[in-house]
């Protein structure tokens with residue numbers, strides 16, 4: 296009597312818990328299904344990347360001696376859902392007496408799988424996902440009794456527990472956090488380094504054509520390609536980053552530049568989140584670069600913090616707070632997304648850059664996600680649910696467990712400050728400081744009102760003014776409210792009029 300072991304598209308690790316006791320006679324099921332490909336209209340490149348990585352992983356498992364049932368999207372008998380495919384596999388292989396699956400990364404699918412015990416003819420074993428550094432039970436214990444969940448304290452605990460960047464009881468380099476060194480603007484004379492952007496192999500090219508034919512109305516471009524789809528390819532991308540790019544990661548972590556989608560970012564989230572790379576292994580390799588004198592501490596600590604800090608922390612928040620978290624809207628924002636979130640066609644250069652590269656590459660780096668599109672959505676009062684759906688579908692690394700807390704918690708402050716102690720709202724001045732976007736923009740970043748004024752400027756003050764009631768009690772907002780109260784009333788009125796005209800016209804240009 297064997298076991299049916301279902302592996303999902305973001306569980307492509309040989310050591311995923313559903314496989315850790317596999318024996319001869321078991322059957323591993325991997326299925327491309329329309330339900331997963333269309334529950335939001337994912338970027339075409341995200342679907343193509345994942346299907347190609349799933350097909351390569353099936354080959355990897357077969358080469359290691361496993362029996363694998365791989366169901367393609369265009370299989371005429373494809374049932375269209377994971378449950379349907381599990382049921383079909385059981386029907387065609389009556390010797391299989393149990394289903395084993397590692398819990399999925401999204402609430403919606405976990406809810407569905409919990410019904411499988413009643414709907415499938417054999418017992419279903421739903422296992423914890425052990426590929427994370429902090430078990431969910433540990434996060435829950437950490438969170439218990441706390442009113443606010445500050446990432447920094449969580450992160451220090453993870454450093455202590457893992458020993459990463461620790462010298463005994465002390466943080467390596469004498470400080471826990473080197474963020475103050477990581478906010479440099481890119482000098483004009485400096486260009487971002489060339490990146491490792493793999494071409495599509497024959498298997499991937501076949502999947503690209505399938506996606507082109509089956510999902511023509513989904514967001515985004517399939518070319519240029521640029522993702523590895525095998526474990527070896529992902530490891531090569533990791534090594535390229537660790538050896539060639541990591542030293543500059545810290546200094547330029549917040550910088551943005553025209554025509555430069557990648558800067559010094561790792562481009563590894565897409566591989567980590569689907570299981571091709573192991574987060575702890577990457578952190579150990581990054582630490583070794585500092586210990587051996589090849590990368591500075593601000594780069595290595597900053598990079599490791601994103602992975603063992605932010606990544607683990609947002610996952611903990613997601614599972615602690617779902618399903619209510621997806622409905623949070625503390626600032627009562629209800630505006631629909633303007634069309635340019637899909638087309639990238641806007642005179643706001645910063646938005647055109649961030650959205651344009653998102654269409655092309657299914658990628659934007661953190662500051663673009665947080666301080667350009669996220670900041671715009673926050674200060675324009677866009678509906679959190681619509682913004683969440685946008686972020687979930689446009690990025691190749693997006694799964695709800697990581698995307699939703701970043702969107703509702705970090706970018707939109709929709710959770711009332713559970714994650715971020717104050718909203719990440721900023722005027723055009725911030726974008727001008729951290730990028731060269733404003734020099735090529737149709738708007739004037741120094742103007743606060745009028746048809747040429749940067750929309751981020753009047754939207755920022757309008758956001759602060761209209762959310763006074765919700766935000767004024769926050770001590771970190773005190774200086775900002777003092778500044779608002781010092782504004783000349785006539786100037787504030789013009790600012791609010793321009794903001795209102797912009798918002799009422801569907802976030803379009805003032806005439």
Ligand code: FAD
Nearest residue numbers: 560561562563564601605606660661664665692693698701
């Ligand atoms: P790097 O800048 O090189 O960072 C290194 C690694 O740290 C990343 O690969 C990632 O694994 C991790 N990391 C960094 N920041 C975060 C963070 N805030 N939360 C979790 N992990 C982090 N990240 C996703 O993986 N999937 C998402 O769907 C996603 N949606 C986001 C939505 C918004 C509104 C915001 C503000 C951030 C979002 N992020 C998301 C976090 C972050 O922007 C991406 O992880 C990062 O841009 C991925 O690019 P990179 O691999 O080059 O990252």
Ligand code: DLZ
Nearest residue numbers: 303304305326327328331332399400401
């Ligand atoms: C994102 C995605 C897509 C596009 N397609 C599939 C698929 O066909 N089969 C599959 O097993 N997984 C897919 N996924 C990933 C799942 O949506 C993901 O496992 C859940 O959202 C939980 O994180």
Ligand code: SF4
Nearest residue numbers: 643645723733736749
């Ligand atoms: Fe963006 Fe304003 Fe700068 Fe234009 S002027 S790029 S809209 S911040």
